[in-house]
Amino acid sequence: GEDVEQSLFLSVREGDSSVINCTYTDSSSTYLYWYKQEPGAGLQLLTYIFSNMDMKQDQRLTVLLNKKDKHLSLRIADTQTGDSAIYFCAERETSYDKVIFGPGTSLSVIP
């Protein structure tokens, strides 16, 4: 069965880097995504990575994928208070083409 796991909480100081980790189980996943959710809002796509890539960089965001260990991480450089939110890792299954989400990591940025 499919499963996506994340640590639930992360606290960092403003200006430091944040690293949010995720593990998934479906080895045939094609795309992996990171979404951000602010209170009372829907999910905003931050970035994604195709399963044949190891790394993707997009401004302050760096995604690392270790396909052998089924481990995905999101690094946010120079974390700001506006980055405080819940971050969801998600995988797209190839078998049913649906997207499965992790439980989310609540990021708190301390000024």
Next chain:
Amino acid sequence: DTGVSQNPRHKITKRGQNVTFRCDPISEHNRLYWYRQTLGQGPEFLTYFQNEAQLEKSRLLSDRFSAERPKGSFSTLEIQRTEQGDSAMYLCASSFPDRGESPLHFGNGTRLTVT
């Protein structure tokens, strides 16, 4: 691109009543998804459509839940005989799978409270 629109934003209903939510996807997106999210959890998949065809329903979706997408554009999600356990945020998302990475684009959700 006006984004995914969901109505209403909030719905309060008494247990046993029926409710219906509407989702308008991004216009060129042919795939539409419904998810449910409870406090402190990630979105749980409920069902999805390719055009007007409902391709998969989750085991979470009891017989009291029904979703339609009659013309392949907007979709409705109806819950009959609501229960307190149905209280959650119902999220709709759309995508265009022919475009490779095809991420889901989400609406702001409908928050249902069953009293």
